[in-house]
Amino acid sequence: MTDHPHRARRLLARGTLSVALVLALSGALFAANAKFARASGERHPQDLRELAQVETARVARLSTEVDSLRAEVDALTAQENSAAGTEVGTPGPGYQVAGGLVPVTGPGLTVRLEDAPQDSPRREDVSPDVLVVHQQDLQAVMNALWAGGAEAMALMDQRVISTSAFRCVGNVLRLHGRIYSPPYEVRAIGDPRQLRAALNASAAVRDYLRDAADVGLGWSVTDADEPMELPAYSGATELGSASVPDGVEVLPGLEAAEEKQRLSPSPTTQPGRP
Known part of the structure; x- marks a missing residue:
């Protein structure tokens, strides 16, 4: 048998555990979808392929709804800021493209x-x-x-x-x-x-x-x-965690500002005030 070390080191084995996990998840999806189908009167998927198609279509529909709701939230936020007189800058084209906003x-x-x-x-x-x-x-x-x-x-x-x-x-x-x-x-x-x-x-x-x-x-x-x-990005926008590469300053100028504040004379405390 020919060995391929250049890719084999990077590949994850698909063993019995993976198969069992997939089967268990498939069973759970079948059960959930059956309950949903009975409630909605839709035809129950007959096999895993039909179930995958139904769930994929449902995710696509929900993603479209999320996009619409996100646009509505953005519009309402802009109205509130305008009514409160709060100036909110508009991201530049580079930011909008990199963030997938457009x-x-x-x-x-x-x-x-x-x-x-x-x-x-x-x-x-x-x-x-x-x-x-x-x-x-x-x-x-x-x-x-x-x-x-x-x-x-x-x-x-x-x-x-x-x-x-x-x-x-x-x-x-x-x-x-x-x-x-x-x-x-x-x-x-x-x-x-x-x-x-x-x-x-x-x-x-x-x-x-x-x-x-x-x-x-x-x-x-x-x-x-x-x-x-x-198309514009339509996935989740919440960020759970992030890391900064070594050698990259997180907030440029922060240390200098803190040092300047430390060296600045403290304001005179007025009597009767904390």
Whole structure:
């Protein structure tokens, strides 16, 4: 059996525990959906595939409702600030694009990754992990595109930003509550030549390409014929935690301001006041 150390170190084994977890979650979803279907009079899904389709459609509908409610909250907040005479600055275009607050249009390219075909000539000679697209492979592509100057990016049909998180479970992708199957598409807006150069310069992408040539993993990079359109970000905006890279000052000038305040003479205390 041929070994592939360059990717094998980064792959997560899919053992019995993972299968049991997926089956348990599927059973729970079936039970919950059956109760929901009885209450609403809808047809009960007959298998896991139909259940996934129903839940995906429900998540998409709820995401649209969240977007509408968020826009309503923003409008009401603006009205309250205006009535109170509070001046709130408008974020610049760069902030709006980076935060995914607005849809964007521009030149770019699409990267497509896909599992090896069923008739791959090496299927019997290699580990099954080598035959599928993994979370690490998608991360390698997206990181390379960001490094290449991508101004905005989408994974499948959803906009991704700095706080986006996706996971691969088996051979499906979970992103913002939705489930996708391969082939996977990453679309990026930016200079196509710089984006291609960044992909070629990525060691992790080259690892994937070696396996693609060996076992038939899908790979294609296509420049957009027309200006590419990416939607605004529609996922959750709450940030649970964050870390700052070493050497980056969190609040520039804070220490100098605190030192200045420490050295400044204290105001004279007036009698009768604390």
